Amino acid sequence: MSKAMLKTMAAMAAVAAFMLPSAGRIAAAADAAPSAAAAPAPAVEEPGTRKFTLVSVEVDNTKFWLPSVIAVEQGDKVTLTLKNQVPGAGPSNQHGFTIPAYNIAEIVTPDAPKTVTFVADKPGVFQYFCQLHLAHIGGSLIVEPKK
Ligand SMILES: [Cu+2]
Structure with missing residues (x-):
């Protein structure tokens, strides 16, 4: 393995390490969204x-x-x-x-x-x-x- 390849792999690992927690945050936000959507909407009557x-x-x-x-x-x-x-x-x-x-x-x-x-x-x-x-x-x- 060349030094350049090692550098590239280290950079990719760093990117992956950075991405994983944010992916976790996105998943958590997605989990929260359905409960927010399930909250009862205020009753709206049609005009008239x-x-x-x-x-x-x-x-x-x-x-x-x-x-x-x-x-x-x-x-x-x-x-x-x-x-x-x-x-x-x-x-x-x-x-x-x-x-x-x-x-x-x-x-x-x-x-x-x-x-x-x-x-x-x-x-x-x-x-x-x-x-x-x-x-x-x-x-x-x-x-x-x-x-
Ligand atoms: Cu009566």
């Missing part, structure tokens, strides 16, 4: 589309639809998922959900959530409530007028 989940609950013998206020803009396509979480199983545990101004009237049992979709074309403040039990506490749909 609003989605809400409303839940019928019972607190201290009073029943509520929560949340008590939902707000959208005029023209939005609104999807409401209605869940009855008042304690008590079976079909007799029924609560209503109505927004008369939008011709919405549903009956919801614990085992059968309902989904309602409508276009909020009328601006104003509209009550929602349980049409089966008027004593139950409802809420307000606010439809902001389009500017």
Whole structure:
């Protein structure tokens, strides 16, 4: 083996020694990337589309639809998922959900959530409530007028 070849091999070994740790770092970065990508993305709604989940609950013998206020803009396509979480199983545990101004009237049992979709074309403040039990506490749909 010539002196020149030895020099070249030594240089290659040095390059390899330099490259290996950096290759290790790249591998570590690649390992980290999938977990960063798996982090939940913030919920982004399509423009003009609003989605809400409303839940019928019972607190201290009073029943509520929560949340008590939902707000959208005029023209939005609104999807409401209605869940009855008042304690008590079976079909007799029924609560209503109505927004008369939008011709919405549903009956919801614990085992059968309902989904309602409508276009909020009328601006104003509209009550929602349980049409089966008027004593139950409802809420307000606010439809902001389009500017
Ligand atoms: Cu009710």
